[in-house]
Amino acid sequence: MKHLSLLSFIIFLLANSPLNAQKIYGTRNAKISFVAPSDDDVKAVNNEVTSRLANNGAISFSLLIKGFKFGYAEMQDHFNNEYLESNKFPRADFKGTITNIKEIIFTKNGTYKAQVTGSLTLHGVAKNITANGLITINNGKISALAKFPIVMKDYKIEAASVTDKVNAEISAVYQ
Amino acid sequence: MKLWPKVLLIAISVAIITGGVIAYRIFTKPHRDVTAEKAVTLTAQKLFDAFKTNEANANQLYLDKAIELSGEVMEVSTNQDGKAVVNFKTNDPLFVINCTFKTNPGELKVGTVITFKGICTGYIPDANVVINEGILIK
Structure with a gap:
């Protein structure tokens, strides 16, 4: 019994040791926006993106398709009902890693380049993507920014009459 | 007047009106309140x-x-x-x-x-x- 409690004490110490300390930062209100390069009336924004970033480089984004707000209500209806089929595919998810995480020092103020690679699931189709982003550390406050294109046919989105691609931008301020 | 210019005129008018109606709907439909x-x-x-x-x-x-x-x-x-x-x-x-x-x-x-x-x-x-x-x- 004595050994058992000693063992659990050691496990407790190991689990809480600073060497293993993994810190996860999160937000429920990251912002993603996109615009069609050929027609800047075709644009939308979603301010309810859930994101998590761990200091080991794991990064994720989850958002609801119905959360995209367009300037024009009719466009928003077409986007949901015809192109993204948001009743059938209500969410989009990205799970990936920052491959150069060792270069980002979470305890030192600065703006760091981040190479992100991972899998984006959109409209029921998962595809590997890579993007270059920026991570800013300001007195412990962490924010992330990335821009990347989304090609409609990669995700089987039939929106050729509107655009074949959009430019997306994501911005997260973590807590 | 021959028939085909009339047909053409009607077809063009219909196209313009349809396009106008679609554009009008896109740009004026109110957001949900x-x-x-x-x-x-x-x-x-x-x-x-x-x-x-x-x-x-x-x-x-x-x-x-x-x-x-x-x-x-x-x-x-x-x-x-x-x-x-x-x-x-x-x-x-x-x-x-x-x-x-x-x-x-x-x-x-x-x-x-x-x-x-x-x-x-x-x-x-x-x-x-x-x-x-x-x-x-x-």
Whole structure:
């Protein structure tokens, strides 16, 4: 019994040791926006993106398709009902890693380049993507920014009459 | 006058009018206004339970619907576009109902019980149910 409690004490110490300390930062209100390069009336924004970033480089984004707000209500209806089929595919998810995480020092103020690679699931189709982003550390406050294109046919989105691609931008301020 | 110029003229007129009507609809259709809609009334906890137990079923009941939600304010913040956001408490410490206001609700205090009316955009597992375009009821 004595050994058992000693063992659990050691496990407790190991689990809480600073060497293993993994810190996860999160937000429920990251912002993603996109615009069609050929027609800047075709644009939308979603301010309810859930994101998590761990200091080991794991990064994720989850958002609801119905959360995209367009300037024009009719466009928003077409986007949901015809192109993204948001009743059938209500969410989009990205799970990936920052491959150069060792270069980002979470305890030192600065703006760091981040190479992100991972899998984006959109409209029921998962595809590997890579993007270059920026991570800013300001007195412990962490924010992330990335821009990347989304090609409609990669995700089987039939929106050729509107655009074949959009430019997306994501911005997260973590807590 | 020959027949074909008339046909052509009619065809062009029809095309212009149709195009005009489509453009008119795209540019003038109003956004949803939750204020005027009849809402499903429930508590933050009930909404969380519904999604946690059966997402497909909860989507049927609540997705894209006007929801009038009552619950305890756990957190108040502002999003990147300056809109007020309230997270409602549930019995799971990691899970909230994330509600964004379209109109300024004034000062909101953590720990108080409020009623919010907005449109449910869905469920993000292990994180939150999202309601946006909302207004403060009381």
